[in-house]
Amino acid sequence: MGSQKVEKEMGLFRAFFKEGNRRVLTGFFRKMILTMAIILTIFEVWLGAIGTMDLYQYTTVFYPLVLTAAFLQFSSTKRVKGQKPTWLDIFMAAMSLGIGVYFLINIELYLKRIPLFNPLTPLEMAIGIATVLLTLEATRRTLGFTLTSVVLVILAYVFWGQYIPGAYSHRVIDYNHFLDDMVYTTNGVFGTPLGVAATYVFLFVLFGAFFTAAGGGEFFFRLAATISGRSVGGPAKITVITSGMFGMISGSPTADVLTTGSINIPTMKKMGYSPVFAGGVESAASTGGSILPPIMGSAAFLMSEYAGISYGAIVIAATVPALLYYLGIFLQVHFRSIKQNMPTLKEEEIPKISDVFKEGWIYLVPLVFLVIGIMNGMTASLAAVLATAIVIVCSWVKPEYRIGYKKLILIFEEVIERMVPVTMACAAAGILIDGIMLTGLASKFGTLIFSLTAGSLFLTLVATAVLCVIFGMGMPVSSAYILTAVLAAPLLINMDIPALNAHLFIVYYSCLSAITPPVAVAAFAASSIAQADPVKIGLNACKLAIVAFILPFIFVYDPGILLKGTWWDIASSIVLSVIGVIAIAAAVEGWYKARMNKLEQVILLVGGILLIAPGLISDVIGLIITVTILSVNRIKAKKSLNPDKNTEDVNILEA
Numbered sequence: 001m002g003s004q005k006v007e008k009e010m011g012l013f014r015a016f017f018k019e020g021n022r023r024v025l026t027g028f029f030r031k032m033i034l035t036m037a038i039i040l041t042i043f044e045v046w047l048g049a050i051g052t053m054d055l056y057q058y059t060t061v062f063y064p065l066v067l068t069a070a071f072l073q074f075s076s077t078k079r080v081k082g083q084k085p086t087w088l089d090i091f092m093a094a095m096s097l098g099i100g101v102y103f104l105i106n107i108e109l110y111l112k113r114i115p116l117f118n119p120l121t122p123l124e125m126a127i128g129i130a131t132v133l134l135t136l137e138a139t140r141r142t143l144g145f146t147l148t149s150v151v152l153v154i155l156a157y158v159f160w161g162q163y164i165p166g167a168y169s170h171r172v173i174d175y176n177h178f179l180d181d182m183v184y185t186t187n188g189v190f191g192t193p194l195g196v197a198a199t200y201v202f203l204f205v206l207f208g209a210f211f212t213a214a215g216g217g218e219f220f221f222r223l224a225a226t227i228s229g230r231s232v233g234g235p236a237k238i239t240v241i242t243s244g245m246f247g248m249i250s251g252s253p254t255a256d257v258l259t260t261g262s263i264n265i266p267t268m269k270k271m272g273y274s275p276v277f278a279g280g281v282e283s284a285a286s287t288g289g290s291i292l293p294p295i296m297g298s299a300a301f302l303m304s305e306y307a308g309i310s311y312g313a314i315v316i317a318a319t320v321p322a323l324l325y326y327l328g329i330f331l332q333v334h335f336r337s338i339k340q341n342m343p344t345l346k347e348e349e350i351p352k353i354s355d356v357f358k359e360g361w362i363y364l365v366p367l368v369f370l371v372i373g374i375m376n377g378m379t380a381s382l383a384a385v386l387a388t389a390i391v392i393v394c395s396w397v398k399p400e401y402r403i404g405y406k407k408l409i410l411i412f413e414e415v416i417e418r419m420v421p422v423t424m425a426c427a428a429a430g431i432l433i434d435g436i437m438l439t440g441l442a443s444k445f446g447t448l449i450f451s452l453t454a455g456s457l458f459l460t461l462v463a464t465a466v467l468c469v470i471f472g473m474g475m476p477v478s479s480a481y482i483l484t485a486v487l488a489a490p491l492l493i494n495m496d497i498p499a500l501n502a503h504l505f506i507v508y509y510s511c512l513s514a515i516t517p518p519v520a521v522a523a524f525a526a527s528s529i530a531q532a533d534p535v536k537i538g539l540n541a542c543k544l545a546i547v548a549f550i551l552p553f554i555f556v557y558d559p560g561i562l563l564k565g566t567w568w569d570i571a572s573s574i575v576l577s578v579i580g581v582i583a584i585a586a587a588v589e590g591w592y593k594a595r596m597n598k599l600e601q602v603i604l605l606v607g608g609i610l611l612i613a614p615g616l617i618s619d620v621i622g623l624i625i626t627v628t629i630l631s632v633n634r635i636k637a638k639k640s641l642n643p644d645k646n647t648e649d650v651n652i653l654e655a
Helices: 002-016 027-049 055-073 085-110 122-143 145-162 175-183 192-213 218-227 233-249 253-270 277-293 299-307 309-339 353-375 380-397 405-439 441-452 457-471 477-494 499-512 521-530 534-544 546-559 566-587 598-610 616-639 643-654
Strands: none
Touching: 002 353, 027 055, 027 192, 027 380, 027 405, 055 085, 055 122, 055 192, 085 122, 122 145, 122 175, 122 405, 145 405, 145 566, 175 380, 175 405, 192 218, 192 299, 192 380, 192 405, 192 477, 218 233, 218 643, 233 253, 233 277, 233 380, 233 499, 253 277, 253 521, 277 309, 277 405, 277 499, 277 521, 277 534, 299 309, 299 477, 309 353, 309 499, 309 546, 353 380, 380 598, 405 441, 405 477, 441 477, 457 477, 457 499, 457 546, 477 499, 499 546, 521 534, 534 546, 546 566, 566 598, 566 616, 598 616, 616 643
C-alpha cells in the first residue's frame, strides 16, 4: 500500500510538469467562450482598422479574456479527465475576468499614473500577484513546464540575485518595485510581446482561419498537386509546398504539422516513403513557414516591434533566404525520390492548371492585396483586416464554401483556441524581458559571452545559435526569439552587425529549434501521425533543413542574399547560393544523376558551402569543386545507362 501511495504521488508530481489536456467545451462554457471570441474579434477588428489605444489599454482588455479562455479550455494536468472545467478552473477563470474588469474600470488612473512614485495599495498588490501567478499557471497548462521553468528561474534571480557573489549580483528589488514594473507598466506582462499578440498575431490568425474556411486550403493543395504531381516524388513535394504555405499563415510549426500532416504524412507513407522520412519532410516544411514571407507567422511582427525595423523591410530581406531554405528541402526530396524510384501521382489525381486557377484564382486576391498593401506602407493590422473582408466576399462567390452563421461559430472557436498558447507565450516572454531588464542580466550575459568567445564574431554567432536552440526547447518560436533577442542581440549589434541581420539570425535559429532534438516539438507532433521515433524524425528534418542552419551565418557576413548592396553583389550572391544549395542537397542525399560515394559527398558538400560563403576565393574554389563533382556524376550516370556502349568502347581500345 505504501509503495502504491508513493507511486501515485510521483505520478501526480510528474503530471504537474506537463501541459494539460485541451477540452472540447459544450453547453454554457462553450457559449461563454464564443461570447468572448466574438467580443475579442469585434474589438480587434476595430483596433486594427480605425481604433487608437495606448498599448497598456488594449492589452489589459485583450489579455484577461484570453487568460479566462485558457483556464476553461485547458485542464490542470493530463490526469484530469472529462470535458467540463473543474471548480478550480472556474475559480481561476473568474479571477482572470475580475482582473479584466478591474483594469477596465481603473484604466484612466493607470494611463496617467507615474510608476514607482507611490507605493501600491493592498488591492493593487493583490491584483499584481494574481496576474503573475495566473500567468505562470496558464503558461504551464498550455505550453508545459519548459517555458514556465525558465520564467521561474528568472523570477528567483530577481528576488534572490543580490545574494550571488561577484559580478552577477544585483541591487535589492522589493515586491512593490517588482509588481509595479511587472503589472502596472508596459515593461512586463502587458508589454510589447503581448501587444504583438493582441494586434498583428490575432488578426493574421483570424485571416488564416477565414481563408481556410473559405476554401483557400483546398486551393493550396490543388495548386501544389498541379505543380509537383507529375514529377517523381510528387506527394512529398506537395507536402513541401502546402506545409510552407500553411505554416506561413499559422506561424506555429506544431499546429501546421498537426493540420497538414494529417493528410500529407499518410499519403507519403502510402506512396512508399518511410515513416521517418515522411515525418521529417512535414516537420521541416512546416517549420520553415515561420520564416516565409509575406506573413512569416508571428516572428516578423515581434521582430518589427522589438527591433524597430519596418515590417516591409523584414519581408523583403527574408525572401531570398526563405526560398533557398525551401529549395534545399525540395531538391533533397527530389533526389531521394529518384534514388528510391518513387512513383508520381496518377494522372486522374492531378488537376489541370487551367481548372485550378479557373476555380480558385479568387483566393489569390486577398494574398496579393496583403502583399501589395504592406509593401505600400499600409499597417499590417489594417492589411489583415481588409484581406479578411476580401476573403469573406470571395467565399460568397463560391456557394460550397460560403461563410455563414455556422462557419462563423467554428471560426471564432478556432481563433481563440489558437490564440491561447500564443498569448501565454507572449505574456511569459514579457515577464522574462522585465526580469532581465530589472536585474541588468542582459549586459552581464553579453559580457560573459564576449569573454568566452574572445571577441570572435563567428564564435559569438555559434553561441547565439546554441542559445536559440536551447531556449526553443519546447517553447514557441516567439518566446525563443524574444528571450535570445534580449540577451544576445545587443551584443551582436555592438559587434557591428546591422540590427536586421542580427535579429533575422536569431529568428532563424529560434524557428529551427522546433526540429532540433532532443526536444523537437514539430517532430514530436509528426511522430504521433507517422507512428515513428520522434528523435529520428527530428534528425531527418534537420538533415532536410541543413541549408537553414548555414544561411544565417552567411547573411551576417554577406548581406547580398538579404538584397542589400549593389545589383552585382545581390545577383552574384543569389546565383552562387542557388548553385551551392543544389550541391549541398545532392551531397546530403548522395545523388545527383547517379549514386555518389562518401568521398564525393563530402567534397561536394564542402564545395556547396564554399559557394554560399562570401569571398571571391571561396566562390572560385567552390565552383570548381561543384562543377567537377557534378560533371563526373553526370558521366557516371550516362555510362550506367549505356553499359553495352561502354563495353564496345573498351573492346575498340583493346583492339
